[in-house]
Amino acid sequence: MSKQLLCSALCGCATLTSFAAPSATPDVQSHNEKDPRPNILVILMDDAGYNDFGFCGDSEMSTPNIDKLVSEGRRMTDWHVSGSVSGPSRCGLLTGRYQQFFGGETNPAAEVGIPLAETLLAQPLKEAGYATAAYGKWHVGSDPDEHPNRRGFDEFYGFLGGHRNYFYSPKDTTSLTKAMQHNGKFVSFDGYLTDRLGEAAIDFIDKQHKNNTPFFVYLAYNAVHSPFQATKEDLARFEGHKRQKIAAMTWALDRSVGQVIDKLKQDGTLDNTLIFFLSDNGGDTPKDNTPLKAHKGTEFEGGHRVVGAMVWKNRIPAGKSFDGLSSSLDIYPTCLAAAGVDVKESMNLDGVDLVPYLENKKQGNPHDWLFWRIGDWHAARFNDYKLVWIDGIGDRLYNVKNNIAETDDLRESQPEIYQHMMQEIKSWETKTVKPLKGGVSSWKQVKDYMYRELLNNREPKYTNPGSYKRAKTKKLVK
Ligand code: CA
Numbered sequence: 001m002s003k004q005l006l007c008s009a010l011c012g013c014a015t016l017t018s019f020a021a022p023s024a025t026p027d028v029q030s031h032n033e034k035d036p037r038p039n040i041l042v043i044l045m046d047d048a049g050y051n052d053f054g055f056c057g058d059s060e061m062s063t064p065n066i067d068k069l070v071s072e073g074r075r076m077t078d079w080h081v082s083g084s085v086s087g088p089s090r091c092g093l094l095t096g097r098y099q100q101f102f103g104g105e106t107n108p109a110a111e112v113g114i115p116l117a118e119t120l121l122a123q124p125l126k127e128a129g130y131a132t133a134a135y136g137k138w139h140v141g142s143d144p145d146e147h148p149n150r151r152g153f154d155e156f157y158g159f160l161g162g163h164r165n166y167f168y169s170p171k172d173t174t175s176l177t178k179a180m181q182h183n184g185k186f187v188s189f190d191g192y193l194t195d196r197l198g199e200a201a202i203d204f205i206d207k208q209h210k211n212n213t214p215f216f217v218y219l220a221y222n223a224v225h226s227p228f229q230a231t232k233e234d235l236a237r238f239e240g241h242k243r244q245k246i247a248a249m250t251w252a253l254d255r256s257v258g259q260v261i262d263k264l265k266q267d268g269t270l271d272n273t274l275i276f277f278l279s280d281n282g283g284d285t286p287k288d289n290t291p292l293k294a295h296k297g298t299e300f301e302g303g304h305r306v307v308g309a310m311v312w313k314n315r316i317p318a319g320k321s322f323d324g325l326s327s328s329l330d331i332y333p334t335c336l337a338a339a340g341v342d343v344k345e346s347m348n349l350d351g352v353d354l355v356p357y358l359e360n361k362k363q364g365n366p367h368d369w370l371f372w373r374i375g376d377w378h379a380a381r382f383n384d385y386k387l388v389w390i391d392g393i394g395d396r397l398y399n400v401k402n403n404i405a406e407t408d409d410l411r412e413s414q415p416e417i418y419q420h421m422m423q424e425i426k427s428w429e430t431k432t433v434k435p436l437k438g439g440v441s442s443w444k445q446v447k448d449y450m451y452r453e454l455l456n457n458r459e460p461k462y463t464n465p466g467s468y469k470r471a472k473t474k475k476l477v478k
Pocket of ligand 1 (some may be wrong): 280
């Protein structure tokens with residue numbers, strides 16, 4: 001990125017320009033004729049509920065395009081992100097490493113992102129000849145050196161922070177993290193952001209198709225994160241729905257995903273596109289995480305087991321769900337393997353290539369162990385077992401295969417498993433470093449209260465610092 005563009009992004013002095021993606025033009029030539037490597041498309045959603053898609057079976061949401069896409073690959077039923085909030089989860093996905101190993105444990109402040117010593121997924125793919133682009137929410141650093149254009153992405157159209165409005169306002173430019181930008185230059189946009197992000201990705205895909213260049217597109221929608229905003233037309237469609245705004249936002253997301261997939265079909269490249277579809281963490285209120293316990297930001301399944309699927313029509317047989325224990329950390333090595341890039345030991349990746357498992361060439365769990373930690377809140381999976389351990393509050397052992405709702409404590413009946421997992425968590429934590437930002441302090445009191453309730457199978461009445469403080473003032477909680 002040029003210094004001038006970067007300056008524009010940083011000081012807000014850019015001249016506003018409208019970014020409109022040109023419509024796709026059909027092209028009969030496929031890059032597959034020259035380059036057999038697959039395109040790679042990561043569709044990352046924000047705060048989506050585990051049960052908030054039509055393919056989930058009994059969902060209140062309507063998602064025909066996403067349902068069709070998932071039916072062409074395999075739904076991932078035991079897929080976990082490495083962090084239960086946005087920043088840490090994205091740090092893990094984009095580096096392929098537990099973010100606790102480099103300080104990305106808590107949500108980043110505006111100036112703290114992924115250390116420059118880490119190599120983001122776009123970099124080796126770019127070096128291998130892939131055209132690379134990121135769309136939507138970044139949230140892994142807003143310092144100039146941490147800009148997507150300096151972390152391996154040829155193209156960036158999105159915003160640097162954790163959330164923003166779905167409609168444009170001139171006030172956007174007062175915030176570096178909320179302003180929409182195109183490669184460092186602040187831009188305005190018309191209409192609804194979810195639609196614009198998909199169109200921008202389609203424009204990029206179209207260019208690469210015409211250039212016979214394989215692409216890596218990281219399409220990180222801010223949908224369905226707050227603020228809960230939708231177009232009048234989409235809201236009207238769900239008049240009377242008990243979660244009208246979420247239903248309308250999800251409908252728009254489905255429309256946008258459908259348009260991107262239609263573009264691949266139009267180009268004849270869908271069959272050789274490796275697609276990851278997942279949420280960055282579990283749903284928050286009022287999303288539906290059924291049948292999981294709790295929500296975004298916790299170390300229960302509702303925090304980190306995410307709705308998702310993988311599709312690669314040329315390699316992955318369609319239909320049956322994949323139930324092996326797997327992680328968003330696997331996306332990095334899976335992409336490198338698909339692109340024919342050697343995974344070197346020096347990369348210190350924590351994931352594995354998932355495709356052999358999804359092809360049924362490898363059996364069993366891709367992982368025996370997975371670990372989570374944000375500050376005082378720790379968790380681990382060991383095959384079907386899950387240990388949740390909250391400093392100063394307590395711990396529980398569950399079998400999430402038999403008891404996905406995490407209600408039945410097995411510490412007394414399975415003491416050896418419990419001890420083994422506690423030792424392994426502590427051993428794993430010896431490799432972690434101090435978080436670059438201590439982002440849990442304002443949430444500490446209410447989170448401790450919430451965990452106390454949840455560990456005892458009670459539903460917390462207060463779920464944010466404000467409501468908890470008011471309840472404490474009125475002596476409604478001890
Ligand atoms: Ca999120």
